Amino acid sequence: xxxxxxxxxxxxxxxxxxxxxxxxxxxxxxxxxxxxxxxxxxxxxxxxxxxxxxxxxxxxxxxxxxxxxxxxxxxxxxxxxxxxxxxxxxxxxxxxxxxxxxxxxxxxxxxxxxxxxxxxxxxxxxxxxxxxxxxxxxxxxxxxxxxxxxxxxxxxxxxxxxxxxxxxxxxxxxxxxxxxxxxxxxxxxxxxxxxxxxxxxxxxxxxxxxxxxxxxxxxxxxxxxxxxxxxxxxxxxxxxxxxxxxxxxxx
Amino acid sequence: xxxxxxxxxxxxxxxxxxxxxxxxxxxxxxxxxxxxxxxxxxxxxxxxxxxxxxxxxxxxxxxxxxxxxxxxxxxxxxxxxxxxxxxxxxxxxxxxxxxxxxxxxxxxxxxxxxxxxxxxxxxxxxxxxxxxxxxxxxxxxxxxxxxxxxxxxxxxxxxxxxxxxxxxxxxxxxxxxxxx
Numbered sequence: 001x002x003x004x005x006x007x008x009x010x011x012x013x014x015x016x017x018x019x020x021x022x023x024x025x026x027x028x029x030x031x032x033x034x035x036x037x038x039x040x041x042x043x044x045x046x047x048x049x050x051x052x053x054x055x056x057x058x059x060x061x062x063x064x065x066x067x068x069x070x071x072x073x074x075x076x077x078x079x080x081x082x083x084x085x086x087x088x089x090x091x092x093x094x095x096x097x098x099x100x101x102x103x104x105x106x107x108x109x110x111x112x113x114x115x116x117x118x119x120x121x122x123x124x125x126x127x128x129x130x131x132x133x134x135x136x137x138x139x140x141x142x143x144x145x146x147x148x149x150x151x152x153x154x155x156x157x158x159x160x161x162x163x164x165x166x167x168x169x170x171x172x173x174x175x176x177x178x179x180x181x182x183x184x185x186x187x188x189x190x191x192x193x194x195x196x197x198x199x200x201x202x203x204x205x206x207x208x209x210x211x212x213x214x215x216x217x218x219x220x221x222x223x224x225x226x227x228x229x230x231x232x233x234x235x236x237x238x239x240x241x242x243x244x245x246x247x248x249x250x251x
Numbered sequence: 252x253x254x255x256x257x258x259x260x261x262x263x264x265x266x267x268x269x270x271x272x273x274x275x276x277x278x279x280x281x282x283x284x285x286x287x288x289x290x291x292x293x294x295x296x297x298x299x300x301x302x303x304x305x306x307x308x309x310x311x312x313x314x315x316x317x318x319x320x321x322x323x324x325x326x327x328x329x330x331x332x333x334x335x336x337x338x339x340x341x342x343x344x345x346x347x348x349x350x351x352x353x354x355x356x357x358x359x360x361x362x363x364x365x366x367x368x369x370x371x372x373x374x375x376x377x378x379x380x381x382x383x384x385x386x387x388x389x390x391x392x393x394x395x396x397x398x399x400x401x402x403x404x405x406x407x408x409x410x411x412x413x414x415x416x417x418x419x420x421x422x423x424x425x426x427x428x429x430x431x
Contacts, residue, residue: 003423006323008331009394011401019322032323038430040285040326046375047284048291050304055279058308164413 002031006039012127017213132211135159135168144223146245156243158185158214158223165216167200174205174242177227184228186236187220195222197236202228222246260325267315279308282326286333292377293337293396303340307333338398379429387422394419 004010005018022028135141136159144158152173159168169185182202189196200214224244226236258266258277266274287304294300310332318328380391393399401419405412
């Protein structure tokens with residue numbers, strides 16, 4: 001995972017996951033940095049000198065490219081001789097024209113950049129939707145629709161890939177909680193009437209339909225969601241059971 | 252000007268974000284060679300590789316504000332810009348068209364199917380990857396040096412996506428030990 005993240009081979013979703021885990025586990029960051037340093041050292045040892053004029057070409061390309069936060073300071077020389085008013089006006093008009101043109105060029109490139117970034121955002125969304133779509137139509141994936149256990153009728157479905165053990169969760173109508181609370185998904189194994197819960201991760205609610213990649217589950221008889229305190233590391237609080245569903249697992 | 256001034260990474264990043272030409276010049280002097288090496292391992296043609304390295308540095312200048320140190324080292328970020336730019340170039344119509352229209356030189360071996368493509372040098376990461384098992388080597392070549400997604404590879408090679416993923420994962424773990 002570290003390697004594919006650093007080498008840029010991870011998918012958008014894997015990247016997001018890795019970045020989230022990195023915030024929780026400093027040792028993951030350390031492993032990442034170690035691999036980065038290895039790669040860097042390796043690249044340095046295999047450096048090839050680019051052609052000598054390359055740097056100059058880059059400089060001149062940069063000089064031409066408009067950059068949003070470097071504004072040039074133009075000093076104006078006082079004119080020692082006054083020309084006839086006609087040419088002065090002409091000069092003034094051309095300066096104004098140039099300023100206007102520059103402004104439009106700047107504004108245009110700014111708008112262009114804004115469009116580009118909103119386009120990228122859309123693309124990301126589409127990619128996400130695509131992967132959700134793919135998961136939902138994967139024949140290895142079992143859908144577990146959970147039943148609401150409270151009157152507010154939240155809905156939640158687990159998409160469980162029983163071959164790869166991946167667990168995806170789609171929830172609706174699970175409102176944002178107080179900042180010290182989070183929802184928690186559990187997988188529950190029923191062994192001779194004894195329920196053994198394992199946490200598949202915590203998540204925050206929201207008004208819209210939400211999609212999460214949760215921790216993997218190899219085995220489960222039920223899935224359930226409870227409300228717990230933020231970052232809960234203990235067992236489920238069954239008083240706070242929100243939804244629950246049974247997997248149709250063949251024994 | 253003190254050409255021997257060394258920056259530590261956070262300082263360099265701050266300076267770059269302020270568009271310091273000195274810092275940028277330092278960046279070029281220290282890293283252009285390494286990036287050029289990577290680009291060259293994807294694009295064997297010298298002239299095209301030169302163009303790409305120039306684009307990459309212009310891009311680094313333009314995008315430096317989006318670099319986030321919490322997500323990785325500066326070099327990793329630049330390396331990925333370089334790799335993406337090289338792959339984009341490799342896949343661009345212009346580049347492929349250029350290759351097809353190269354005159355056959357006299358030392359071309361007619362029996363070799365891919366002979367009209369310039370030879371990719373066996374150095375750097377490529378060399379390390381060549382030390383892997385054939386199935387792993389092919390997968391890393393397609394994904395890292397040619398930029399195909401796992402799905403595309405699975406489809407093209409007619410193997411299950413899960414297998415592609417597992418093989419790449421094992422290949423990367425192997426790669427790590429080989430680099431060390």
